[in-house]
Amino acid sequence: MSSWQERKAPTVNAKTNDEATRVRRFTPLQRFFHGGLLAAFIVQGATGLGRMSVETGWGKGLCRLFGGYESALVLHKIVGILMIAGFLIHMVYLLVVIDWRRFPRMLLGPDSLVPSPRDARQFFEHLGWFFGVRPHPEFDRWGYWEKFDYWAVFWGMVILGISGLLLAFPVASSRMVPGWGLNVALWVHRIEALLAMAHVFIIHFFVAHVRRHSFPMDRAMFEGTVDLESTRREKPAWLARLKEAGRFEERLATEAPPFVRAASYLFGFVAMAAGIALLVGAVINLPRITW
Amino acid sequence: MTGSGKRVLACLVVMAIMWILAAQARAQDEAASHLLRYRDREASTGYYEEYEVMPRHLRAFIEPRPGPADVVGYSPNAPTIRDRTRLADSHYGIRFYDRRRCETCHPEEARNLHTTRANLTCRQCHGGEPIPGSRYYYAPMNPIRRHAYICAKCHQGANASFATYRVHEPNPALLSTQATFPVLFWVFWIMIVIAAGTFLLFLPHTALWGIRELLAGKKGTHREREDQ
Numbered sequence: 001m002s003s004w005q006e007r008k009a010p011t012v013n014a015k016t017n018d019e020a021t022r023v024r025r026f027t028p029l030q031r032f033f034h035g036g037l038l039a040a041f042i043v044q045g046a047t048g049l050g051r052m053s054v055e056t057g058w059g060k061g062l063c064r065l066f067g068g069y070e071s072a073l074v075l076h077k078i079v080g081i082l083m084i085a086g087f088l089i090h091m092v093y094l095l096v097v098i099d100w101r102r103f104p105r106m107l108l109g110p111d112s113l114v115p116s117p118r119d120a121r122q123f124f125e126h127l128g129w130f131f132g133v134r135p136h137p138e139f140d141r142w143g144y145w146e147k148f149d150y151w152a153v154f155w156g157m158v159i160l161g162i163s164g165l166l167l168a169f170p171v172a173s174s175r176m177v178p179g180w181g182l183n184v185a186l187w188v189h190r191i192e193a194l195l196a197m198a199h200v201f202i203i204h205f206f207v208a209h210v211r212r213h214s215f216p217m218d219r220a221m222f223e224g225t226v227d228l229e230s231t232r233r234e235k236p237a238w239l240a241r242l243k244e245a246g247r248f249e250e251r252l253a254t255e256a257p258p259f260v261r262a263a264s265y266l267f268g269f270v271a272m273a274a275g276i277a278l279l280v281g282a283v284i285n286l287p288r289i290t291w
Numbered sequence: 292m293t294g295s296g297k298r299v300l301a302c303l304v305v306m307a308i309m310w311i312l313a314a315q316a317r318a319q320d321e322a323a324s325h326l327l328r329y330r331d332r333e334a335s336t337g338y339y340e341e342y343e344v345m346p347r348h349l350r351a352f353i354e355p356r357p358g359p360a361d362v363v364g365y366s367p368n369a370p371t372i373r374d375r376t377r378l379a380d381s382h383y384g385i386r387f388y389d390r391r392r393c394e395t396c397h398p399e400e401a402r403n404l405h406t407t408r409a410n411l412t413c414r415q416c417h418g419g420e421p422i423p424g425s426r427y428y429y430a431p432m433n434p435i436r437r438h439a440y441i442c443a444k445c446h447q448g449a450n451a452s453f454a455t456y457r458v459h460e461p462n463p464a465l466l467s468t469q470a471t472f473p474v475l476f477w478v479f480w481i482m483i484v485i486a487a488g489t490f491l492l493f494l495p496h497t498a499l500w501g502i503r504e505l506l507a508g509k510k511g512t513h514r515e516r517e518d519q
Contacts, residue, residue, distance in 0.1 A: 055407060069408075130499040145493075152489075171446055174453035183457045184478050191482040195489065203493050211497075212504040290407040291462075 020252040022225035023239070033090065034221045035267070037153070040083045042274050045197050047076040049282055052190070056285045077168045084161045110140040110241060115151070119144035140237040149204060156196045163189040197282070201275040209272060217272075222264030225253045379429070380421030400459045416441050416458070 026034070050062030050072050066072040099106050107114045121137075123144045128134030142150075163185040166173040170182055177185075208218045213230055220226045232239060242248040255261070375381045382388045393413040394401040405411040416432075423430035431440035438454035446453065461468045463479035 051408075127496070127499075130503045132503075148493075170456075171448050171450075171453055174450060174456070177452075179453040179456035180472070180474070183460050183472070184475050187463055187475065187479050188482060191479070191486060195482075195486040198486075199489060199493070203497050206497050206501060211501045212507075290402050290404075 022253045024251045047072040053285045058285045138237040139235045201279040217268045223256045376424035376426040378424045381424040
């Protein structure tokens with residue numbers, strides 16, 4: 001057992017929230033981008049599903065929320081272009097945060113989101129743990145499911161962004177691609193969007209809200225910190241590495257003030273309710289539309 | 292040299308300079324190639340070089356197919372007309388045409404986004420009687436002028452490429468689409484396989500994960516390791 005596990009967090013008074021029971025995990029900028037992506041994702045999902053299923057009462061109602069069938073499309077295009085802008089800014093951000101001195105090697109290091117052979121191994125070890133035949137793998141900073149989520153969004157943005165731009169300006173884009181490319185682009189856009197929504201509204205929500213580790217909500221992306229106790233159990237390799245580099249203390253944080261906690265719960269649960277409402281509505285109504 | 296001689300010489304020099312310096316404008320070039328020069332004009336008129344055909348890269352489907360077998364039932368001479376797409380009146384000789392709705396005979400064609408979502412009527416695109424076949428030379432629907440006569444009524448600036456958008460899109464899931472619109476068929480199935488693969492992997496994974504954590508309890512999640 002490494003020494004950090006024995007070490008007691010500086011206890012002051014559990015009642016006044018002054019105990020350093022949390023570890024900082026996301027920077028304010030990262031949380032801002034996650035929040036923006038979250039809001040944009042819900043708006044795109046609602047406007048897109050509303051237009052797609054406008055033949056049904058549910059779709060009409062969704063469109064009405066955004067001012068009708070036509071203005072839902074206007075909003076969809078504006079938010080889509082904002083998302084593309086956000087994606088480009090994220091590219092710049094990546095160029096800035098990459099540690100260029102250790103450039104190609106750090107891509108496979110533990111702080112990188114690039115999948116490495118270790119992720120495949122840990123995936124199977126985790127499966128083994130599900131069936132009780134193996135000890136729990138010691139995850140580092142990013143679990144394989146977190147890396148998958150990142151790259152799913154990354155390529156999803158590329159695919160949806162390109163097909164969306166083609167569809168947003170059909171006459172202009174038919175100068176670059178043949179007009180029948182729009183038939184293809186629409187199907188790509190639809191399937192990718194449905195895949196993304198189903199993944200986020202089922203799997204991502206389950207991982208971040210429902211499973212026991214995070215129930216009722218993993219506040220990491222809203223408050224920026226995670227619970228030290230449960231991180232010690234899930235990601236011991238990360239904490240050990242921080243400890244070794246002497247960065248552990250500076251990452252310790254206390255519980256956020258109650259109103260911040262309340263706000264993040266509110267934000268999280270509203271988003272989750274919206275996502276699940278979209279999911280249920282889509283499951284009921286999509287079989288009834290003309291595709 | 293006389294004064295007029297000088298003037299003639301000066302004129303010749305100026306003409307020579309003009310001849311050398313004047314760059315050849317694109318418009319002076321007689322050659323037309325859909326890669327370089329009249330591409331826009333070609334794209335908007337549908338006339339490619341000297342041929343009245345679409346360039347190859349605009350062709351996604353294999354056409355035209357003969358009419359469906361049930362045409363036989365409509366008229367005695369229908370079977371002799373194998374291909375109605377070149378008729379001035381595509382319903383020529385078809386009985387019981389009057390006072391019917393287009394959808395009753397063309398249910399598949401009614402399943403398109405322009406009809407179901409934008410509430411267009413068939414005639415807003417296909418025009419009044421008689422409805423010509425789409426390859427009838429003088430038809431507004433003929434691909435050489437479809438973009439200008441049909442699509443541009445609503446889509447300002449539509450060009451011939453835009454008009455190759457398949458309004459009556461075949462169902463991409465069907466095997467028959469592999470023959471008529473292969474790109475759509477393959478892209479559709481590739482996307483479906485990616486989506487299905489993601490869920491086949493992660494749904495059971497996530498469910499098992501949830502069950503395991505539930506059983507292990509919040510504290511004892513990693514009992515095995517802590518016991519060591």
